Amino acid sequence: MKTLGEIASYVGGEIFGDPSVPIERVVHPALAQGDSDLALILSPSATSFLTLGRVKNAILPVEVGAVPTPNRIVVTRPRLVLARLLELFERPVYVAPGIHPTAVIDPSASVGKNVSIGPFCWIGPKSRVGDRVRMVCHVSVGAEAAIGEDTLLHACVCVGDRCKIGNRVIVQSNASIGADGFAYVTPEPGSIESARATGAITSFNQQLIRINSIGNVVIEDDVEIGANTCIDRGTLGETRLCQSAKLDNLVQVAHNVSVGKNCLIVAQVGLGGSSKVGDRAVMGGQAGLPDHLKVGDDALVQAQAGISKNVPERAIVIGSPAVPNRQFLEREFRLKRLPRLTAELKELQAQVAALTERVNSLLPRSSE
Amino acid sequence: MKTLGEIASYVGGEIFGDPSVPIERVVHPALAQGDSDLALILSPSATSFLTLGRVKNAILPVEVGAVPTPNRIVVTRPRLVLARLLELFERPVYVAPGIHPTAVIDPSASVGKNVSIGPFCWIGPKSRVGDRVRMVCHVSVGAEAAIGEDTLLHACVCVGDRCKIGNRVIVQSNASIGADGFAYVTPEPGSIESARATGAITSFNQQLIRINSIGNVVIEDDVEIGANTCIDRGTLGETRLCQSAKLDNLVQVAHNVSVGKNCLIVAQVGLGGSSKVGDRAVMGGQAGLPDHLKVGDDALVQAQAGISKNVPERAIVIGSPAVPNRQFLEREFRLKRLPRLTAELKELQAQVAALTERVNSLLPRSSE
């Protein structure tokens, strides 16, 4: 347990009131109950709960101003403080230490020290699992795979043969790492090639030949992967998630993709085969990056954007097909003014008609 | 087995023919074979199968009119009748009664009466499982979780620590309940903040600090959750699905979200962090609701809509960015008329040019 003073010191805030109060829980202000609850206020609107008098200890941004709470910590950048607080008050997932008796570990696999491997996990031949790895339950690690130290695999995570996962990686439940790529070829040029070449469908996919995936997935240190997210293996080489990339739930990462360092890939994004996302790029929810295209370093792709050409570094793009944000706003503005444009044209037509008639009435046509 | 007369009575239909016929199966008219098959006709187009003579018993809407089937039940609102019929003829998922010998139940967990817990299920410490709960196989329930009575968890459902699921809830296979929220913060303002403030990327995500999720998921009674759908746990508090909300497959529900009563959330919808969906709202497939935004009670969000501001109650919105349906139709109309607008402008330009020339030829400019 920490005291309020220790917490203030840890998060870098200024304390008002009694620093010796022991804190057991960090809670939303609506849920604060006892003397050992610390209510976290992220925005001014949340202060409405303070008037109820149940909040004895609060942590709040300096912008909020005076509050009636007996003890408080005043901070700047509250979202960062939230992160720090939840390091202190983290509630790690339950996995019993050691290897559960139902887990199956191939005799040729190696498992590090102080691991926690839960019920019904399976580790295949020649795979290596690092020290302090945690696997919650129903995790599978195929043959010749490697899991780095301190990595956490939640329930039902599937790691395919030969995939390599770094240190301190977190993979949420039901994620699929190392499924085969989606790659086929028609013996003769098929409908997609005909559409690209001519803009019409003049040849047909009478036969689809599978392109096997013999590559793997490489996940570097500190990457996080969301629930039910899929990372397909490379065709010949690798699909790679670079250091500290963060992927949300239900994301699709196709074969041969490379995702840069510190990327943020929000839920339901789709990254097509051999596409590339630069370092520190951000892709909003449900955005799509087609095969072979690139998103540059530090670019920001808005939610639902449909990329149709390479996105330069530091660009902000939006829409489907995606365009730079200023172009998008300009187009939206133009579209909103379409009724006015139409009205102005109509008005001008009337003016011209009237003027023409006037000129006609006063100036007989020379041919007349 | 029910007789045709009992069925007519149960669904509230009018019977023509022999009410004593025993019915074994309800089938699509194309599949009707024997004297004990009841063919369900939902629309006039399905009557084409009746002429084959294989349909002895049919249930059909009054709009269809006369059909040559010996026995029939005539109904109104056939889709409701379908629901009633399939209550009678439900084929529940197979799970053997009792606890399968391979299931692992922590000694500190409590399990109710008459449960059916299939192969390879795991129930963690201090969790409580209610009476008549069914878990098909490979289900995991973490520590200190609660599963209400009569709830059904299909294969590979993962329920995280401390999550609470109500009574009569149905969760389809591979759903992830209680994964960590997707939440990070940069020590200094990063690219997203710079984009919001200035419309350009002038600061960079050099470091991403994780915000742990210590909250949980609360699922109220009669909720249904689709296959491979993800419900992340709250950051501090809860992510809540209110009574009787229905979520389809592959839906993303981020941390701190609240989904109202009786909502219908169609497949592949994404609900961003701390967003809120009102009671009885409907969200079409692949629609997206960004962080912190709200959809009002009874609103209807069309498929693929990309919401960019709060949706009022009872509104119908469509498009990305989403706008009210009437505004969308107006814009579509304007866009379709753009070629005509262009042509009219061109025509007017020609008229003005001709008129100007005429005026010029007849009225020499004063400066000339």
Next chain:
Amino acid sequence: MKTLGEIASYVGGEIFGDPSVPIERVVHPALAQGDSDLALILSPSATSFLTLGRVKNAILPVEVGAVPTPNRIVVTRPRLVLARLLELFERPVYVAPGIHPTAVIDPSASVGKNVSIGPFCWIGPKSRVGDRVRMVCHVSVGAEAAIGEDTLLHACVCVGDRCKIGNRVIVQSNASIGADGFAYVTPEPGSIESARATGAITSFNQQLIRINSIGNVVIEDDVEIGANTCIDRGTLGETRLCQSAKLDNLVQVAHNVSVGKNCLIVAQVGLGGSSKVGDRAVMGGQAGLPDHLKVGDDALVQAQAGISKNVPERAIVIGSPAVPNRQFLEREFRLKRLPRLTAELKELQAQVAALTERVNSLLPRSSE
């Protein structure tokens, strides 16, 4: 191991250099190391790696021209050659032959010859599993289901009761086959019906009645299904994937859907209830097909398209709402010209104003 000459013969290429070289691996040119590596070059840009001198053997398209590699195979249609090569060098998923001791097979199930059924698989009552079927681990096959010969089910695949899977089918990890359809009805007409009838929400979904799904899923021979993809069972009848249809990851296939032969359905596509995709149709990533609509044979639906009416055969559609590609391009062209249109209108307004003034100054109005 194959020699270079045997490989040239198998893929139909012309060999230059020593045909007797034994080849152990096919690699990306960047990864070529030893004398037994064969570097596969798919495009001219990949030839930059050849100058490093580490590539002793290359296979490359005729368009690339001369390269400094000692031994080479020159081919046409390199993507087809890639497929052929990876047939030769396939690295099949690891599953030990036989039935793993932890697998649970119901005594009433039947299992064919030479199967490989991995750890923690469960096969339910009366199900039939064909010869040479492979199940990696944590696979579940419910009651009365059927799995054809040579079919491969990866980790955590869930196959529901009564579903039928053909021969040589491949299902990637965490796929859900046979979940219940998403189907509800309100006792009285609800909000969706009111929106359709009137364009406004005037009635409300006070109660949602579940429509049970008693049908199944039928998957024909040579179909492939991606990771975390969901195929819901039919309401009364079947959901069917026809021969050789290929579905990528995270695809939603709702109840009663029919997907034609040789279709390519890219990641995150959503197919609504009772929709139909014709033979050889292609649907790009994240595209959506609403309930009851149809995509014709050989049609090409671009990524993120939102279909709003039936797509004719051989059509190419794009956008949300989706329109034919030529119409889309025309509209994009018009939108890009909107600023010019506005400027031209403004210019014309000025001309007309000037002309009017001139006419006014020279020709006093008759009323004046």
